[in-house]
Amino acid sequence: MTAVENTTRTEAGATPDAPALSPHADAAGRHLWMHFARMHGRDGAAPIPVITRGDGVHLWDDRGRRILDGLAGLFVVQAGHGRRELAEVAAKQASELAFFPVWGYTTPPAAELAERLAHLAPGDLNRVFFTSGGGEAVESAWKVAKQYFKLRGRPLKHKVISRATAYHGTTHGAMAVTGLPAMKKDFEPLAPGGFRVPNTNLYRHPEFDGDAEALGRWAADRIEEAIAFEGADTVAAVVLEPVQNSGGCLTAPPSYFARVREICDRHDVLLVADEVITGFGRHGVPFASAKFGFTPDIITCAKGMTSGYGPLGAMIASEKVIEPFLAPGVTFPHGYTWGGHPVSAAVALANLDLMEREDLYGNVLSHADAFGATLDRLRDLPIVGDVRGDGYFWAIELVRDRDTRETFGPQERERLVRGFLPGALFEAGLYCRPDDRGDVVIQLAPPLIAGQREFDEMEQILRGVLAEADKIV
Structure with missing residues (x-):
């Protein structure tokens, strides 16, 4: 049977007028173990969406439908889809040298990219340790912090403080830093030493009456309180995102970060900025920590580096x-096979060139307010409680009752976040992220080439789908 015949025939058990299951959806349903996804029911009744190509800010599925990519893949595709010049760089590098590790060696792309990142990073953050992705970067940062203090003769300093609801990765170490109990319970016990402090969700702290500065002072003081409670001689690092992803694009005033920097310096604690999402233009600058006025001791990054x-x-x-790792005989006994992969490093260099050449940083800075204002129109819908974010990274918080800010119960969350919203938004032509790891939000983070036309399209699709969602709940 040909592929065309296979896509048009009626699958066993399907109704005659139901869409036929494509060969890729069928194969995925039988064999693909998807990430962060329920596997039950992935058959002809609920086939796995198959994305076949992308161009600019749009995607196409195997049914030929065009979908606006409102999440840049997964906060990743800064330069947009279908960039042939990046594909050509990858092919050229693979033909010259497809792989060699950076375990005591280097390759030209890895060395050049390390130098490039050192120049982009704030302050004297000049030393680049490559990983395969963001979670591994966070894992590496914690291990560095532990060994750093051991090398300095302070072996008890091993704990990490992070913020409630924050997501930092899925490895056992990064998960211990993550502030999402529901994500961790199936894998406990985790690496010991992770402790939580409040985040800066101003909408969920109405007692501050919209005063971000007051909330920032209060939240920063909770970090110092946690260090004192655990004992400064046991705390190695504070890890935070310049804009917190999980919970829905939680921002904080620059004074908050300045205060956290002072606290870390006073107690000899390393400050780690998790910029896996916020780095490489998402907020209109190479690294958002600089935009928000602080210089960390370590930055973790990934995603947009290669688009x-x-x-x-x-x-x-x-x-x-x-500095202590440069002493004679010292090794950091840690690494990844694919860290600094020459093909990926070459692509990253080309991607950074492209972003500068087309001024994608400037595009974000000049359009960010318009993006927020366009999404802000949705506040007239009863289900919309808050619209917040920065740059090209925004969230819409959905509520059961806007006057009381009452959120949804478990059954309503099930119907909305895992039932209605993902499919309805995708069918309407928008790929974005309904999420309830904190309160219920929809996150939007398009490619950095997007403009007002795409903002308007997102708003119109969201308006229609959220009006239907309001009826459901």
């Missing part, structure tokens, strides 16, 4: 952090 045209992450450390 998704190759897997790559990095931990970027300051000269202070690297």
